[in-house]
Amino acid sequence: MDVIVAIAPWLVAMLLLVAFSGVFSASEAAFFYLKLEDRKRFRKGTTAQRAAAALLSDPDRLLSAILFWNLMVNVAYFAVAAIVGLRLQNTVGATYATVFSTLSLLVIIFFSEMLPKSLAVLRAPVLAAFLAVPIAFAVRVIDPIRPIMRGVGTLSQRLIWPRFEAEPYMQVSDLERAIQMSMQSSTVLEQEEMALRGIVSLSDSLAQEMMRPRMRFRMFHPPVSLKDLDSEITPSGYLLISDEQGDDVVSAINLVDATELPSVNLEGFAQEVLVFPWCAKASEVFQQMMSTENEVAAVVNELGETIGVITLRDMMETIFSYDHGRSERILQRKTFEELEDGSYLVSGMTSVRRLAKYFDLVLPETRHATINGILQEELERIPEVENVVAWGPFLFEVIEQHSEGHILVRLTMRQEEE
Numbered sequence: 555m556d557v558i559v560a561i562a563p564w565l566v567a568m569l570l571l572v573a574f575s576g577v578f579s580a581s582e583a584a585f586f587y588l589k590l591e592d593r594k595r596f597r598k599g600t601t602a603q604r605a606a607a608a609l610l611s612d613p614d615r616l617l618s619a620i621l622f623w624n625l626m627v628n629v630a631y632f633a634v635a636a637i638v639g640l641r642l643q644n645t646v647g648a649t650y651a652t653v654f655s656t657l658s659l660l661v662i663i664f665f666s667e668m669l670p671k672s673l674a675v676l677r678a679p680v681l682a683a684f685l686a687v688p689i690a691f692a693v694r695v696i697d698p699i700r701p702i703m704r705g706v707g708t709l710s711q712r713l714i715w716p717r718f719e720a721e722p723y724m725q726v727s728d729l730e731r732a733i734q735m736s737m738q739s740s741t742v743l744e745q746e747e748m749a750l751r752g753i754v755s756l757s758d759s760l761a762q763e764m765m766r767p768r769m770r771f772r773m774f775h776p777p778v779s780l781k782d783l784d785s786e787i788t789p790s791g792y793l794l795i796s797d798e799q800g801d802d803v804v805s806a807i808n809l810v811d812a813t814e815l816p817s818v819n820l821e822g823f824a825q826e827v828l829v830f831p832w833c834a835k836a837s838e839v840f841q842q843m844m845s846t847e848n849e850v851a852a853v854v855n856e857l858g859e860t861i862g863v864i865t866l867r868d869m870m871e872t873i874f875s876y877d878h879g880r881s882e883r884i885l886q887r888k889t890f891e892e893l894e895d896g897s898y899l900v901s902g903m904t905s906v907r908r909l910a911k912y913f914d915l916v917l918p919e920t921r922h923a924t925i926n927g928i929l930q931e932e933l934e935r936i937p938e939v940e941n942v943v944a945w946g947p948f949l950f951e952v953i954e955q956h957s958e959g960h961i962l963v964r965l966t967m968r969q970e971e972e
Contacts, residue, residue: 557645564638568658571631575666578624581689582617583674584681585610590847591811592679594825599683606686609693618703619693631662753873759836763905763923764872765853765862766790769960775800776821783809791867792850795821802860803827806850810867827852832861840869893964899953902926902937902961909948918946925950925963937961944968 585606588596593610596603609616635658643651674681696703771789773796774782783793793807805824807815816823828851830839839851849866890912891899900909902925909925910917922928928945929937929952937943941952947968954962 557642561638561641564634568631568634568638571627571634572662572666575624575627575631575662576670577685577688578620578627579667580670580674580681581685582620582624583671584678584685585616585689586613587675587678588682593847596683598823602683602686605690606682609686609690615700616689616693618700619696620689622696622703623692628662628666632658756837756840756869756872757835759905759907760832760923761830761834761836761839761851761853761864762832762862763907764836764839764868765864766868767862767903768860771863773800773803777818778820779818780815780820790863790865792865793820793824794850794863795824803850803852803863808849825849827863829854836864836869839864843869896967898965900925900963900965902929902963915947926961929963
């Protein structure tokens with residue numbers, strides 16, 4: 555009994571340290587297990603949720619602080635456990651001291667690592683908001699010593715890898731050759747090869763080739779309510795909200811993944827869109843979407859006018875599909891529909907790059923990205939039904955023209971006529 559009374563204060567200290575360690579372990583799992591939708595919702599949520607979103611804006615700072623405090627608490631725990639173990643050894647023998655040390659290790663593994671992290675994964679949004687304020691305080695406490703921590707880390711890297719050098723820049727052609735070689739050795743599955751080729755193709759595509767043209771999507775003028783949607787999801791899957799003048803897209807809401815939306819004033823929950831010029835690389839648009847967690851980008855012309863939008867869903871379809879182009883996504887029809895006479899029906903929005911890839915031909919140089927652009931340049935006006943244009947190895951004949959600007963073209967190989 556005297557032994558228990560003597561070590562009781564140390565046991566209480568150990569329990570408190572286990573609790574603190576569990577809090578930091580749970581916060582690590584909760585913060586970094588938050589989904590994209592949760593982080594977006596937190597930015598406009600309660601004070602605690604906004605604090606959690608602010609911490610996640612600098613993940614290196616957050617993780618460094620959590621790991622630092624967790625390590626400090628664990629070191630203190632084992633120091634106290636060592637003191638108690640020595641006292642037990644001196645009073646009741648080495649056997650009891652060994653059993654106590656083993657139990658101490660199991661307690662901190664289970665109650666400060668396994669159990670807290672498991673619970674945090676199951677209730678990540680709730681725990682992240684609940685722990686945001688105390689964790690923010692803990693992060694600020696160690697901010698003065700973060701430069702020292704970075705210096706120690708850099709020094710350690712220099713000592714361990716003194717000749718560490720950056721990889722040379724890899725060209726897109728190098729990636730294409732690597733994909734081709736990996737396919738020959740059967741080390742990459744068909745689906746993986748398709749995704750790799752889709753990612754590489756973004757480096758050669760422009761924003762105007764990927765975008766949904768302005769005539770093919772609808773903007774909603776604020777204030778926006780659910781009844782404005784008529785109980786239907788927009789073709790793009792996003793609610794696109796315009797500015798006060800109704801000229802440009804300024805924000806968007808993902809309707810497909812949204813779990814709950816207010817009935818009115820939806821613009822208050824929308825996320826600001828990215829803005830890119832028509833000549834920007836599609837890979838740059840995709841990279842910015844990933845780094846900023848924005849799912850919609852507005853494409854503007856030389857005058858700064860919105861001429862189209864690119865959504866993350868469109869990007870993903872491009873990456874993970876062999877055949878899907880803008881015609882499949884926007885018009886719900888095949889890009890190349892072969893007719894009995896050997897000609898093809900194609901949409902005017904079909905890109906010149908896709909045309910060359912499908913027919914495996916080297917096409918004439920052009921500053922236009924789509925068949926529409928080629929027809930307008932050759933005709934020097936808006937194409938009309940029955941207009942015929944010869945360009946490169948193709949003969950284009952306009953057979954349909956729709957009010958929203960979409961045209962359907964019959965494509966014939968000129969060699970066949972010669």
